[in-house]
Amino acid sequence: MKFAKNILCIGAGYVGGPTMAVIAAKCPDYKVTVVDINAERIRAWQTDELPIFEPGLLEVVQAARGRNLFFSTDIAAGIRSADIIFVSVNTPTKTFGHGAGMASDLQYWEKTAHEIEKYADGPKIIVEKSTLPVRTAEAMEHILQENKKGIHFEVVSNPEFLAEGSAVSDLLDPDRVLIGSRQSGPGLQAAQEIAAIFSRWVAKDRIITTNLWSAELSKLVANAFLAQRISSINAISALCEKTGADVGEISFAVGSDKRIGSRFLNASIGFGGSCFKKDILNLVYICRSYGLDEVADYWQAVVKMNEYQQERFVRMVIKEMFQTVVGKKVVLLGFAFKANTGDTRESPGIHVARKLLEERARLVVSDPQALENARKDLAGLAGVEYETDPYRAAVDAQAIAVITEWDVYKKLDFVRIFASMRKPAFVFDGRNILDHQQLFNIGFNVFPLGKPSLTHFK
Ligand code: NAD
Ligand code: UGA
Secondary structure, three states, X not given: OOOOEEEEEEOOOOOXXXXXXXXXXXXXXXXXXXXOOOHHHHHHHOOXXXXXXXXOHHHHHHHHEOOOEEEEOOHHHHHHHOOEEEEOOOOOEOOOOOOOOOOEOOHHHHHHHHHXXXXXXXXXXXXXXXOXXXXXXXXXXXXXXXXXXXXXXXXXXXXXXXXXXXXXXXXXXXXXXXXXXXXXXXXXXXXXXXXXXXXXXXXXXXXXXXXXXXXXXXXXXXXXXXXXXXXXXXXXXXXXXXHOOOHHHHXXXXXXXXXXXXXXXXXXXXXXXXXXXXXXXXXXXXXXXXXXXXHHHHHHHHHHHHHHHHHHHHHHHHHHOOOOOOOOEEEEEOOOOOOOOOOOOOOHHHHHHHHHHHOOOEEEEEOOOOHHHHHHHOOOOXXXXXXXXXXXXHOOOOXXXXXXXXXXXXXOOHHHHHHHOOOOOEEEEOOOOOOHHHHHHHXXXXXXXXXXXXXXXX
């Protein structure tokens, strides 16, 4: 079959895979190919054991795969035949050299730029899908301009706003699609070509076009604002514990103000995920590099508060269990950084597990989707067991610490769990998802976040 356009995506990860599957589903006349250097990942995309867990993703992939959606490791061929190339490779925090621990590691990104320059034999639109420091497009342009074939490349920015666990519905019904381009004739035309893809299923007024730098920076700012809300409510949760106020009631009262809004105000053991921390640190690094130290300090506090909240949770567990967890069995209920994903990148569970193991607790990690990743995160650490079934995990345990807000945990039979545990039995609800009064009535000593604790101790 002859396709109207060939779209390539370099990077078959959490963003590349789902985004391209949805584009393929909505644009059956476009050929969409996703390539990656990771052959194992590509193989998994070709089977029904997809490399990532996302509700509804398999159905979308199955509908388009082999029709107009293809997965391959042949990056050179993919580049040659593409009209539009999305780049969604990883951009982690640098772990070495200048800017280590703050700046984005752009080595994977730059490698793709050189590959495009090397293999391209005709004009192409290059779409930044990865989250990048503001003005990265300029570097991409400089590399591509090195080509001796006289090829014109137009670089546009189309940052992704999907959240894991809801990737498919976010892609099908996005709040907005953002496209930044040079404000020149070819730049605006390229932006229109990308807008034409999304306008197949996204209302025109939700497709925002801006200049390149605004699009790049908006992505970092959106994540910073979201994370800031979580750190703000988490900061207040600490104050609630001192004053008898209830952070859930505060979230509701404050979030009822339409100007503030109710979402992203759930107190927690802290935000995790591959992006919030990395993107804020990157923002901080960029501000510092422009000499904007006050701005940098302001945003850095969001990350600092997140670290404080994770640490505070661990300290609460130890303190309330009579200042020692040595030899005690503690169940981590959930390990993914949020519900409905198997992803554990930057999960607060990693910090909690490491700290409790340092205190010589025995851990049982339970999660419906994330145990494979948990095993990798905690590899080499003694004293950890892995158990998918929460009931089996709880047998002989002294405490349960809720790490992830999986719905299944709200419906557990805690009478049965309590009966199988050692006494006194504790619940530390790092997500405030359980019915605390009911747990107390069963016999648990209950420690929520930012709410009064409920204990049977006189
Ligand atoms: P990921 O690690 O899951 O996937 C990236 C993929 O790129 C990997 O499979 C890797 O093998 C591949 N890759 C790296 N270099 C390559 C190269 N030279 N050629 C071909 N493939 C290469 O990462 P992700 O979570 O999909 O994130 C990708 C980007 O999107 C990041 O910049 C991230 O900040 C951003 N983002 C992520 C999310 C999310 O929810 N995970 C949401 C929005 C934006
Ligand atoms: C986040 C953003 O929501 C996406 O828009 C963005 O595209 C993405 O980062 C990215 O750039 O990678 P994600 O990290 O997948 O998405 O998930 P979120 O739903 O934002 O949750 C992030 C963390 O915050 C999780 O650990 C979650 O449990 C926590 N959280 C969220 C809270 O602690 N409280 C809340 O009220 C909301």
